[in-house]
């Protein structure tokens with residue numbers, strides 16, 4: 001999927017190209033066409049999923065050019081920092097458009113703010129401050145689009161009355177409500193302010209369906225490549241999607257697997273779009289058995305309906321586990337999701353289990369038993385891992401019978417780059 005196919009017009013395409021947005025994220029793919037079609041939207045999306053562009057791009061496109069009649073779009077956000085962040089993002093997206101965008105947060109001269117806001121097309125504000133402006137004379141008769149970003153946080157912070165009061169002042173308009181969760185408070189608010197909304201759920205809590213068999217194998221980090229090759233070979237996997245956490249580990253793995261006779265391709269952010277699409281095509285045509293991907297690169301790519309997904313490394317974000325696993329077991333078909341856990345990930349998988357509300361069975365493959373001498377030293381080291389620092393692991397002495405490349409791999413991997 002491309003931004004162009006979603007209906008985004010040229011001035012915005014040029015602006016996001018300069019920001020290096022190559023493909024839309026999941027929330028962008030779903031939200032942009034709906035917002036352009038003037039529908040009310042109720043979306044769950046966490047920060048970091050690209051939600052600002054999901055509402056920001058189609059909002060700017062709908063407004064197109066400056067109109068002196070006054071404010072036509074309001075975006076409310078819970079904090080000063082987020083408000084400024086949204087302002088900066090929208091200003092960058094709108095660089096080729098003749099639109100006036102204003103930010104309204106407390107701590108600045110309110111009279112000056114009112115004057116500036118009156119002449120703008122888009123206002124991004126915290127709810128309390130915007131309410132102050134309306135009670136002291138700001139008219140919102142021309143609003144076409146009303147966006148509530150992080151609505152659940154705004155409600156938790158006690159902005160419910162301000163939001164409802166602002167909503168009452170608006171003429172007929174389109175409302176977009178974004179929240180991290182479907183809390184009861186958010187649901188109640190949505191019933192009050194949304195009209196026949198389209199629902200977008202990108203962070204489903206429990207999307208791991210019954211048809212997907214999930215399992216985790218405990219293994220030392222330096223044996224993962226061999227175990228992966230062993231699993232693929234011994235179980236005759238025909239087509240397998242393997243996820244790594246970083247581009248670097250994707251590249252390393254792509255060098256290791258051919259040593260075991262496995263044809264593989266890699267897609268990650270450093271590969272050109274043409275190269276990614278070519279690799280994907282080869283994978284679909286079964287010219288390559290293993291497709292190695294990072295989370296970001298795999299987003300927006302049509303790789304679904306696979307029998308096997310392997311988490312070579314757990315994702316940094318629990319939500320991504322659901323996205324990864326969701327690539328298999330579609331439409332009632334059987335799917336298997338296998339996670340390889342090193343000593344750190346044994347700890348990290350607990351977060352994922354809490355997130356999906358399910359325990360993932362853990363097993364050990366004979367011949368790949370983890371070395372009991374390798375321990376998770378302390379919390380600091382786990383933290384270091386998530387920050388992609390280098391941690392030295394003890395090399396394991398035990399001989400592994402399953403892989404031809406084992407000896408070489410062991411020599412090379414005395415130092416394991418974490419993350």
Ligand code: AMP
Pocket residue numbers: 020021022023024025028046047048049050051052053
């Ligand atoms: P947000 O969830 O809106 O805070 O976005 C998180 C980060 O992702 C921001 O730094 C955005 O600039 C960036 N971003 C948003 N959409 C894309 C995209 N399609 N491709 C690459 N980066 C993106």
